[in-house]
Amino acid sequence: MRLVVLGGGESGVGTAILGKKKGYDVFVSDFGKIKENYREVLSNNGIAWEDEKHTEALIMNADVVMKSPGIPDKAPIVKKLKDATIPVISEIEFAAPFTEAITIGITGSNGKTTTTLLTYHLLKQANLNVGLAGNIGKSFAWQVAENKHDVYVLELSSFQLDGISTYKPHIAIITNISPDHLDRYNYDYNLYIDAKFRITMNQTASDYLIIDADDEAISNWLQKHTIKATTIPFSLTKQLDFGGSVDANNMNINLNQDIFTMPIHQLALEGKHNVKNAMAATTVAQLMKIRKETIRESLTNFQGAEHRLEKVLKIQNVQYINDSKATNVNATFFALDSMTTPTVWIVGGVDKGNDYDELMPLVREKVRGIICLGVDNKKLVEKFENVVEVLVETTSMNEAVKIANKIAEKGDTVLLSPACASFDLFENYEDRGRQFKQAVQNL
Template identity: 80%
Template sequence: MRLVVLGGGESGVGTAILGKEKGYDVFVSDFGKIKENYKEVLISNGIDFEDEQHTENLILNADVVMKSPGIPEKAPIVKKLIEKGIPVISEIEFAAPFTKAITIGITGSNGKTTTTMLVYHLLKSAGLNVGLGGNIGKSFAQQVAEDKFDSYVLELSSFQLDGIVDYKPHIAIITNISPDHLDRYDYKYENYIDSKFRITMNQTEDDYLIYDADDEAITEWFKNNKTKAKLIPFSLTKTFNEGAFIQNNNMEVIINQDEFKMETESIALEGKHNMKNAMAATSVAKLMQIRKATIRESLSNFQGVEHRLEKVLKIQNVQYINDSKATNVNATFFALDSMNSPTVWIVGGVDKGNDYNELMSLVREKVKAIVCLGVDNKKIIDAFGNVVDMMIEVSNMTDAVRMAQRLTEKGDTVLLSPACASFDLFENYEDRGNQFKQAVQNL
C-alpha cells in the first residue's frame, strides 16, 4: 500500500511516521519548504520526501493520500488525485482506525482552542491518561504511533473534517458557527456549516453531541437535519432538563439526572463566550464521570490560552491585551464585547471576506481610536472611518503599539484583535501575538 503525504508539517510528518510503522510505502511531498527539524525526523525514520515541488509520477501512484489541512481542495495536484479516484483524507481519518482510544472532537468557528485546552485540563487533572492533538499541539497520528493514551482531546478545523469518511468522535462539541474561511467554501456559508456538522455524521446512539443552543446557524441546521447522537445543549438564556445553563449566577450542568452546580464567579475564565466554553467542557467532564470537586478545582484554576484575550501588561494604568488569535469578525466581536473601558483597537490583516457591520454597535460603544495594521485596510477604513475619532494606518507592530500608546489615557485598554488572518505581515497569528507582546514590553 502506497501512502502519499501532502505537506511536511506537524500533521504530515506524524502521518508519515504512523504510516511507516503500519507497513505502508510512504512518500512525503511539500510544495513549499519543509522545516529543518521536520526534515531531520523524516531522515531519521528513513522516509522519502521532496520539497518545493510535487513530482506527479511519485504522487499519482498512491493508494491513499493524506492532505494537510492548509492545502486547499482547489490545488492542482489535489484535483488530479480526485479525478483519478484516489482517496484524499485528513490525518484524523488516517490515524483513528489505528487506536482503540476514545476521542473527544471539538470544532467551531471560535472558542475551540480554549474549549479543547479546558477539556484537556479537566481530564488530565482528574488523572486520566489523555492526549491532546488535532489542530493543536503534537500530531495525533504520531501519538497514535507511540500508543500511550486511553483518550484524546482533538481540536478539529472544518478543513480536517472535510477529509473524514468514517471517523467519529465518541463526544463531539460544536462551540458555535459564524462565517469564516468562506474563501475555501465557494463563498457559500451553508457549505461551511455543513462542513462543521461532519463531526457528527458517523456518530451513533451511543455517542454525544454537545452544542450551543443559542447559535443561529446550529439551530437552523437542526431544523432540516438529524444526527443519531445524544444531544447535550448549552445556553446562556435557556434552561434544560438535560444540558448546561446559567441560573441565579450559577452554571448548572445536568447529565443523566445528575446535577453539577458552580458559581459563575468562581470560574477563572472571564466573558460570556468563555462561560459557554466552560459549559461545553464541563459537559464532557460529566460524561467522563469526573468527580465534582475535581471539576470545580480545574475550572477555578484554568489559565486560558496564549494569544486569546491574554493580558500582557499594565503600563501607566493602561491594560494591553493580546487577542491575536481572533482571525475572524466573530472572535473580535467576543473580544470587544468583553471590554469594560475605552479601547484603542488594533485591527487588520488579510481579510477573508469579512462583514464588519456586525461590529458597528460595539465599536460605537467601546472604541475611541483604531490602529489599522495590514497591507490593505480599505474595508476597515470604509466601515469605521466615520464612527471613531481617530484612525491611523501603520505597517509594523512596533509602530502599531507606539501609536496606540499615544492615543490612550489612564484607565484605557489597548486591544490587539485583528479580525483577519496574519499572513500579510507575519508568519502566523502566534508570531503576530509575540511581536505585540515584545513591542508592549519595549514601551
C-alpha cells in the first residue's frame, strides 16, 4: 500500500512515521519548505520526501493520501487526486484505526483549545494515561505510532473533520459555532456548520455529544438533523434537568442524578465563556468516572492556554493582556465582554470576511482607543473611527504597544485581541502573541 503525505509539518511527519511502522510505502511531499528538524526525522526513519514542489508521478500512484489541515481542497494537486478518486483523508482518520484508545474529540469556533487543555488537565490529574493531540501538541499519529496512551483528548478543527469518513470519538464536544474560515467554505456558513457536526456523524447510542444549548447555530442544526449519540447540553441561561447549568453562584452538572456542583468564583479561569468551557470539560470528567474532589481541585489550579486572555504584566497600573489566539470576531467578542475596565484595543490582521457589527455595543461601552495592527486596516477604520476617541494605524507590534502605553490611563487594560489571522505581519498567532509580550516587557 502506498501512502502519500501532503505537508511535512507535525501532522504530516507523524502520519509518515505511523504509516512506515504499519508497513506502508510512504512518501512525503510539501509545496513549501520542510523545517530542518522534520527533514532530519524523515531521513532518520528512511522516509522519502520532497519539498518546494509536488511531483505528480510520485503522488498520483497513491492508494491513500493524508492531507495536512492547512492545505485547502482547492489546491490543484488535491483536485487532481479527488478527480482520480484517490481517497484524501486527515491524520485523525488515518491514525484512529491503529489505536484501541478512547478518544475525546473537541471542536468549535472558539474555546476549543482552552476546553481541550482543561479536559486533558482533569484527566491527567486523575492519573489516567492520557495524551493530548489534534490541533495541539505532538501529532496524534506520532503518539499512536509510539503506542503511548489509553485515552486521547483531541482538539479538532473543521479542516481535520473535513477529512474523516469513519472516525468517531467516544465523547465529542462542540463548544460553539460562529462564522470563521468562511474563505475555505465558499463563504457559505452552512457548509462550515456541517463540517463541525461531522464530529458526531459516526457516533452511536453508546457515545456522547456535549453541546452549548445557548448556541443558535448548534440548536438550529440539531432541529433539522437526527443524531445517534446521547446529547448532553450545557447552558448559562436555562436550568437543565440533564446537563450543565448555573444558578446564582454555582456551576452544576447533573448526569442522571450524578450531580457535581462548584462555586463559580473558585474556577481558575475568569469570564462567562470559561464557565462554559469548564462545564464541558467537567462533563467529560464525570463520564470518565473521575472523583468529584479531583475535578474540583483541578478546576481551581488550572493554568490557562498561552495567547488566550493571558495576563502579561501590570505597568503603572495598566494591565496588558495577550489574546492573540482570538483570530475571529466571536473570540474577540468574548474578550471585550470580559473586560471590566476602560480598554485600549489592538486589533487587525488578515480579515476572513469579518462582520464587526456585533462588537459595536461593546466597543461603545468599553473601548477608550483602538490601535489597528495590519497591512490593510480600511474596514476597521471605516467601522470604528467615529465610535472611539482615538484610532491609530500601525504596522509593527513595538509601535502598537508604545502607542497603547501612551493612550492608556491608570486602571485601564491594553488588550491584544486581533479578531483576524496573523499572516500579514507575523508567522502565526503564537509569533504575534510572543512579540506582544516582548514589546510589553521592553516598555
